[in-house]
Amino acid sequence: MAVETTAPVDDRRWLLARLDGKYTPYLIIAPFFLVFGVFGLYPLLYTAWVSLHDWQLIDGDQGFVGLDNYAALVADANFWNALGNTLSLFVLSTVPQLPAALGLAAVLDRGLRGRMFWRAGVLLPNVISVAAVALVFAQLYGRDFGIVNYLLGLVGVDPVDWHTETWASHLAISSMVMWRWTGYNALIYLAAMQSVPKDMYEAAVIDGASKWRTFWAITVPGIRPTILFTVITSTIGGMQLFVEPQLFDPGGTATGTGGSDRQFQTLVMYLYEKGFRLFDAGYSATIAWVLFLVVLVIAGINFSVTRRIASKG
Amino acid sequence: MALDTAPPVVRPGRDLKHRKASAAGPLVYALLVVVLLASVFPLYFSFVVASKDNSVLGDAIPPLTPGGNLIENITRVFDTVDFSLAMMNSLIVAGTVAISNVLLGTLAGFAFARLRFRGRNSLFLIVIGTSMVPAQLGVVPLYLLMSDLDWYGTLQAVIVPALISAFSVFWMRQACEESVPYELIEAARVDGCSVSRTFWHVALPAVRPQAAVMGMFAFMTAWNDFFWPLIVLDPNDSPTVQVALSALASGYYTDYSLMLTGASLAVLPVVAIFILLSRQIVGGIMHGAVKG
């Protein structure tokens, strides 16, 4: 960084110039770390502390138990079930979603008439209140009177019990997630596509390259950092899935366990059940910490895999 | 001052952007219509139910045509909860969070992308790490913190934790990497700009489109947030829209038409903001000051 300015005239300007160069970066990023320190790090460490105790939600600390909670977690079949569900839902909802968002962004990037209209429309699912989303999807996936089963019946398929079957529930929830977030990711890609230098497209047009080829050879590598970014954020969001499956659960937050067999209970749902319904805050904190570590690992894996894929061109 | 305002650079062939691909054919429009229908349907459904009454939800064939109860339901919404207060509060919260994220996020993003300082990489890794902390995890310690600060039921309890997020830093760092080339900074430095002037007059204008997108998303996320506000806000004193919607649904039996009327109303401000910011999002005139 070229930090030298013209020779300072007096001491104060000299001091300001020194400060300007050396400490400004730290000053600039300080707000983030301040907010994070108080509202992010503190809860994180506090939760770690809680996970080492037998801690009841209302009654508080009942005694230090070391790693007992973690040991119990490893032996807990419900935990592994929730982990499996989370991974399955994550794959089902993210793997189709990002390419779809990419395609959608490509379509939206063209010379369209009423551009703003289409772009706003695509973002709507993310804007609608979750209460409305829950209701609509309950109507869609009802067992006896749902719209999807009605349509299936038209082509001669037996009604599916969307809430009961494991695979059906995962499909239904993934569709909810995809419906909600594809437009969001599409707009992110679209914004990134605006930064791809136009002269590269000019060159491609001159070379007579097809739209498809242009897309893969120029656009995708051009927005590679953004793609990586969305992979990470989608991974984090996917592993922390809570809202959509909770809305899908007829028992809701009061009695729901992700289905009678916990067939669609995610890790965060399990965390919530243990902490806010059964009041076992210590165990809940343990789940939270393990989840955090799992997310770290999976995000890391996804990042390196995607980086390799998106780097051609 | 050479870089007081970034000069409008008109490059030859720039207009090609609008003709980058041949004008979209009918197939494309067909696809878009399908996508739009799928996206809009729940909102339309909410509107239909809002304009009828609760009992239509039990019909074998779901209602698809609007009824005439909309005005009555809207009146009921405003009678049941202080909806205008809730909208006002949500606007304050979401607006503050959005602006703050844009400012602080761009500052931090600029620092990570274009300033060299010790510990830059490790600090950035920490930023990424923090984004992996699940929101629900922090609820109880956060609540205890709010109790100690005596912020229960206040808007700052909802605003302050969201003032800056890892997402924003991440995103704006990206934006600075892409849109603020080193040459631009060099030029600014040569002209004698301090770091802060470089930031305000060079970097920030250059990343305006991305900043607008990010502000939009921050606004939406804050607007839709219900988990934390439900815990820390008082539905009578200072609700946000999502809290008010929950109160609307809390009758003896859930009056969905009432709640969905509220939900339909709640969408309007966000759409308005989107339209307002849309010019920025499409790509401002200032964008692309130095290319090639």
Next chain:
Amino acid sequence: MSRTLVGRAAVAVVAALAVTGVAACGGGTSGVDGGKIKLSIGVFSDFGYDSLIKEYQAAHPDIEVEQRKVKMEQHHTQLATQLAGGRGAADIVAIEEGNVAQFRQSKDKFVNLADYGAKDLKSQWAAWKWNQGTADDGAFVLGLGTDMGSLALCYRRDLFEAAGLPVDREEVGKLWPTWQDYAATAQTFTDSTPNVKFVDTALNVYKAILDQTEEGYFAKDDSYIADKNTKVSDAFKLAAALGEKKQTGALAPFSQEWNVALKQASFATTTCPAWALALIKAGAGDEAAGKWDVAAAPGGGGNWGGSFLAVPKQGAHPKQSYELAKWLTAPEQQKRIFKETGNLPSEPAAYQDPEVTATVNEFFNKAPVGQIFGNSAESLQPTYRGTKDSKVTPVFSNALARVEQGKQSTSDAFTQALKEAQDVAK
């Protein structure tokens, strides 16, 4: 231009923070406001307090009362968080019967209403209701009873008629003096009209049977007895049999799907406590008026639901809160609430009152609900709810649901339930 944009943004942030600061000053749950004492009362769904509160404020000019209504599930979660954090709870909070045992464990966070003379009120309630709201053998009064569930059985007249069953509510009541008779009726019904389900869910049947036993999952000394208690296994087997034979709708009670099923008349009976009548009416819609009716439940009376008003210690005005709670739960007021919302009073003086017993419900074919539920209340045997009851119940509900959904056999489901309940109850 960009500078102006940024400048404007900065001004906006400052302005917003300033507004927030002003708005923040208005916070605070209870306090003294210009000489008036502000009390807040936290309820869920509809306790029927709207007009009562207005009256109380008129009679006590120095007191202002605000109601906070949220959904039931949120209400209890929030209460737990508020108690944990020591702040933010309303001055008076409603606690539902199913959650009382849990909050009783944290009684140190509540005011002992006996300190303000609550023990004098003891005779207002039936013994079982009073005891539910107390701890330490009656020495600690946690909450005053509001309404109660009482139990009856709602049925659909036209569906019964189509199946060749009697339609008059007296005769229907005679169909099922015991739950075995109920199951037999289910068989008769299904044999003649196999396309309609007899009951909405086996879960409600199971719950009703258990609620009629003196000791369910826990003995009165709070020891876990579910694995040895034949009442539990018998109840489970009976309800599960209904599920296995597909005589139930396998619905989650009071869910959206349940509402739709009501409207479409896809099931013929459901256990209905007094507070469920309004829910059934809302779900079935106006066109079902007169088609539903109320009969006595098998096995005599039972209780499902009902709440208590408690006073958290963090409130600033415990005495005034107690006075208000006392007034709201007095028999006179409970009578009025019944007239407005149909919530059944929990005090004999109220539910035996001729005005109450004479009440009929138009929607339910003019059924004399005051009488039916009053009788049920008289004959009910209260069941003991252990401290860990709310942890064990979902285990068995899930097991029963699995049988209903065809995922497991009755014996497998029950075995799994016992195992899981063992872990949770220790």
